[in-house]
Amino acid sequence: MTTTIAPSRTAQNPLTAGQLPPWAPWGLLGVSLLIGAAIAGLIAGASGSDFSVVIVGLVGFVLYLVSVTVVSQLIEGGRKAADRLVTGLVVGAFLLALIPLISLIVTVVVNGAARFDLQFFTWTMRNIVGEGGGVLHAIVGTVLVTLWAAIISVPVGIFTAIYLVEYGRGALAKAITFFVDVMTGIPSIVAGLFAYALFALFAGEGVRSGLGGAVALSLLMIPTVVRSTEEMLKLVPNDLREASLALGVPKWLTIAKVVLPTALAGIVTGVTLAIARVIGETAPLLIIAGFTTNMNYNVFDGRMMTLPVFAYNQYISPGVQEQAYFDRAWSAALVLILIVMILNIGARVIAHFFAPKSGR
Amino acid sequence: MSKRIEINDLDIYYGAFKAVEGVSIDIEPRAVTAFIGPSGCGKSTVLRSLNRMHEVIAGAYVDGEVLLDGANLYGPGVDPVNVRRQIGMVFQRPNPFPTMTIRENVLAGVLLNNRRMSRSDQDDLVERSLRGANLWNEVKDRLGVPGSGLSGGQQQRLCIARAIAVSPDVLLMDEPCSALDPISTLAIEDLIEELKTEYTIVIVTHNMQQASRVSDKTAFFNIAGTGKPGKLIEFDETAKIFSNPSVQSTEDYVSGRFG
Ligand SMILES: Nc1ncnc2c1ncn2[C@@H]1O[C@H](COP(=O)(O)OP(=O)(O)OP(=O)(O)O)[C@@H](O)[C@H]1O
Ligand SMILES: [Mg+2]
Numbered sequence: 068m069t070t071t072i073a074p075s076r077t078a079q080n081p082l083t084a085g086q087l088p089p090w091a092p093w094g095l096l097g098v099s100l101l102i103g104a105a106i107a108g109l110i111a112g113a114s115g116s117d118f119s120v121v122i123v124g125l126v127g128f129v130l131y132l133v134s135v136t137v138v139s140q141l142i143e144g145g146r147k148a149a150d151r152l153v154t155g156l157v158v159g160a161f162l163l164a165l166i167p168l169i170s171l172i173v174t175v176v177v178n179g180a181a182r183f184d185l186q187f188f189t190w191t192m193r194n195i196v197g198e199g200g201g202v203l204h205a206i207v208g209t210v211l212v213t214l215w216a217a218i219i220s221v222p223v224g225i226f227t228a229i230y231l232v233e234y235g236r237g238a239l240a241k242a243i244t245f246f247v248d249v250m251t252g253i254p255s256i257v258a259g260l261f262a263y264a265l266f267a268l269f270a271g272e273g274v275r276s277g278l279g280g281a282v283a284l285s286l287l288m289i290p291t292v293v294r295s296t297e298e299m300l301k302l303v304p305n306d307l308r309e310a311s312l313a314l315g316v317p318k319w320l321t322i323a324k325v326v327l328p329t330a331l332a333g334i335v336t337g338v339t340l341a342i343a344r345v346i347g348e349t350a351p352l353l354i355i356a357g358f359t360t361n362m363n364y365n366v367f368d369g370r371m372m373t374l375p376v377f378a379y380n381q382y383i384s385p386g387v388q389e390q391a392y393f394d395r396a397w398s399a400a401l402v403l404i405l406i407v408m409i410l411n412i413g414a415r416v417i418a419h420f421f422a423p424k425s426g427r
Numbered sequence: 428m429s430k431r432i433e434i435n436d437l438d439i440y441y442g443a444f445k446a447v448e449g450v451s452i453d454i455e456p457r458a459v460t461a462f463i464g465p466s467g468c469g470k471s472t473v474l475r476s477l478n479r480m481h482e483v484i485a486g487a488y489v490d491g492e493v494l495l496d497g498a499n500l501y502g503p504g505v506d507p508v509n510v511r512r513q514i515g516m517v518f519q520r521p522n523p524f525p526t527m528t529i530r531e532n533v534l535a536g537v538l539l540n541n542r543r544m545s546r547s548d549q550d551d552l553v554e555r556s557l558r559g560a561n562l563w564n565e566v567k568d569r570l571g572v573p574g575s576g577l578s579g580g581q582q583q584r585l586c587i588a589r590a591i592a593v594s595p596d597v598l599l600m601d602e603p604c605s606a607l608d609p610i611s612t613l614a615i616e617d618l619i620e621e622l623k624t625e626y627t628i629v630i631v632t633h634n635m636q637q638a639s640r641v642s643d644k645t646a647f648f649n650i651a652g653t654g655k656p657g658k659l660i661e662f663d664e665t666a667k668i669f670s671n672p673s674v675q676s677t678e679d680y681v682s683g684r685f686g
Binding site for chain 2: 315
């Protein structure tokens with residue numbers, strides 16, 4: 068052992084310790100997985116059940132962790148061994164977390180592809196029984212309801228956060244913070260019932276409108292917007308506020324032209340995440356926006372279909388041709404995911420343009 | 428356009444904590460006044476109370492008078508925003524606005540206040556201020572790049588340019604060179620020398636040589652112990668403070684025997 072390492076050590080500088088070649092961990096991983104596969108095969112053969120990939124992964128992972136730690140301990144020393152062990156654990160946890168995500172996306176894409184066609188995006192469900200039809204009315208509904216929810220909650224949320232960070236002192240600020248925290252925990256169905264009760268006061272029992280849905284969603288959105296904006300405003304260095312104030316700039320202009328632009332990228336990201344959080348809400352919309360097979364561009368009046376409600380509806384009450392309904396439900400889910408993705412990409416682009424430039 | 432500042436029996440508080448007690452100083456126009464003293468004795472606190480930046484901190488307030496050419500800054504109905512437009516400030520750490528270019532940083536006092544100004548006037552102001560801060564030659568070809576991309580010393584001179592662009596009567600500087608190398612420090616000291624022909628300048632510094640090089644008058648502050656308020660010990664011509672002070676603790680401090 069020493070004879071194989073010694074020559075290379077003397078040739079290098081005295082600060083280098085023994086090192087594993089870069090391929091060694093991969094080699095160990097391969098061997099571990101092979102052993103895992105062999106064990107899985109044995110179990111499958113003995114019990115007559117199917118060959119289990121889970122067992123391969125589990126056994127391979129544990130074997131890899133043990134072997135890489137032991138080998139590294141012997142050749143590289145304790146600190147490196149701990150590093151390799153923790154690296155292995157972290158990557159393992161990452162892959163584990165990735166499995167449900169990938170599986171979800173694959174399932175939705177595979178099942179949603181069946182009806183991902185032009186008709187799906189250009190038709191409503193008016194007078195459709197069985198196959199065919201589309202979700203244009205639900206896409207329009209989702210976009211309108213979410214847009215109005217954002218119109219309501221973004222100003223409220225941002226101004227609340229500005230108050231809390233820049234002005235709020237004492238009891239009122241504490242109370243607001245407390246109630247924002249409470250709002251974070253409101254179940255979405257309660258938000259829906261609240262919006263229904265509120266609109267029923269004015270329009271009578273049985274009221275249905277897109278705006279009601281927007282109000283319900285904004286109840287869920289406001290606390291998220293407040294929280295994220297608050298964090299972003301707190302990140303703006305006090306130096307910048309003082310620099311601006313010292314130039315004789317009034318406080319409100321300092322906030323509008325120094326603090327907000329500096330935090331803008333983060334605020335935009337926060338708002339997008341808040342939108343992504345509510346765009347898939349079903350329960351409150353089921354109550355107050357209702358469902359319909361027709362197009363409705365007017366948020367102020369009448370039932371309005373939305374994508375999550377559409378998917379739920381197609382799934383819960385399939386007609387005779389079940390498969391057509393299930394296909395539409397999956398495709399609607401796929402469209403919803405795509406909309407959220409587009410929103411996120413849009414936010415990235417905006418954040419990129421507004422981010423403070425380091426310029427170095 | 429430089430004005431005299433008179434501080435009369437000023438007490439300065441952070442909430443319940445009295446940080447500075449009983450300060451009275453006459454700050455001459457067209458001269459450099461230096462504040463020296465051990466850390467925590469309240470130099471920055473006094474400086475910040477001269478343009479009402481002290482009260483920006485929650486719970487902070489002052490008791491006493493600060494007169495700018497006879498007008499009390501802390502009189503009833505005085506708008507701190509107006510005070511700060513006449514008394515500019517340069518901070519210890521360079522703090523250019525990260526969202527703005529070099530040009531915009533210099534114009535910050537104009538742009539942030541939504542004041543209208545023609546393009547050519549703006550160009551003039553940028554050049555004049557940057558020349559005033561000895562920075563023009565280094566940045567004239569890249570006025571459009573972000574201000575945070577400059578070196579620390581250049582950023583500090585940018586902040587000085589930003590402060591003089593609003594043509595204040597008084598310029599307050601809180602350890603403007605503490606983050607800078609000797610060459611940038613010299614550049615800023617030269618700059619202070621030039622600026623004092625037009626402005627009243629107050630500078631806080633920990634560097635005795637700097638105080639003796641740039642200032643005409645020096646105020647020495649000291650503190651009796653932690654939790655006690657800082658006090659003005661001696662205020663006199665700089666030459667006198669450094670050669671033949673009248674209080675023993677001043678002599679100990681400037682000769683390096685304590686603090
Ligand atoms: N924001 C603040 N809140 C409460 N107390 C403060 C605050 N800033 C300063 N103090 C206190 O006021 C006293 C004077 O502080 P100040 O910053 O004026 O000292 P200084 O002389 O500028 O010191 P240095 O030379 O280290 O900058 C100190 O006791 C300090 O703890
Ligand atoms: Mg200080």
